[in-house]
Amino acid sequence: MRSLEIPSDIWRCVAGFLPTAFLLTLYSVNRTFLEICVETRYKAIDFVTYKRTKPLIKHVKDSNQAHSVRVLPWRVFAKQPKAYSWSSTRRLLTACVSPTNTFEEDNILSRLRKQTKRIVDAIKRLPALHEYHIDWDEGPFHPEFYSVILDVVPAIGIGLSTLSLKVPLHSMNSLPCLAAHLPNLDNLTIALHTQAHFAPYISERIEGLVVFLNTRLRTLRSLSISTTPTSMYLDLGPFFDHLGRGQRLTAFALCIPFDGGHLADPAPLRGCSCYILVVAMLSSLPYP
DSSP states (O other): OOGGGSOHHHHHHHHTTSOHHHHTTOTTSOHHHHHHHHHHHTTEEEEOOHHHHHHHHHHHTTOSSOOEEEEOOOOOOOOOOOTTOHHHHHHHHHHHHOTTOOHHHHHHHHHHHHHHHHHHHHHHTOTTOOEEEEOOOSSOOOHHHHHHHHHTHHHHGGGOSEEEEOOOGGGGGGSGGGGGGOTTOOEEEEEEOOTTOOHHHHHHHHHHHHHHHHHHTTTOSEEEEEEOTTOTTOOOHHHHHTOOOOSSOOEEEEEOOTTOGGGSOOHHHHTSHHHHHHHHHHHTSOOO
């Protein structure tokens, strides 16, 4: 029996039992498997380097297949001009006249704006998007990059059910204005990395996160908070002290370093709904 005589629903049922890595190699079996491979390949999209992002944007343009997007902002560097080009000659002459010129800075900013615009335009044109993940490798970053990818939330927020954020402290104050644009948000994941910043600066920046969380806790079903071991002066006590109650919250996860340094005094945690939820879940478990 030829494969074309088998209904596509059966092929899709078979594909559901195959490992993803193996499934993606079966695109040449028939048209149904080609469609399944394309859907699987572009269901979750990662924008992690511009070299990979540029061709990826062309494949997912106006696609109904992309349900999840993860953006890991990268460093943008000045474009090196070709030898003996007008650009290199101009740079040399400018450097002779004004050694403190901003030619490279302008070049970096121009490239940054071009790259981030392409990413944002692509994300806005994904109608089936319901998961948005913003990541950070904890290294040097462009503040403008994070500003742009956070500013896209109002345009896609109504369809988002899952949001994951790992952003520098610098971007925390922009979170409160995004809360009103996420009416259907059910799952929220927050990863905190405060580097070597001192406690007063951390407290000032985390206020934006607290406002954002308290606005969305009324509708959240799942909340996950984690901290990195290299967050030297982070204390989650004041954070939980100001955190409100989540009426619909059914799942809560807190991941901190094993030494407990980020929550030296658990008393503030006991007063928030997250702790009450954990106690209720534990008390419902049967004893051995």
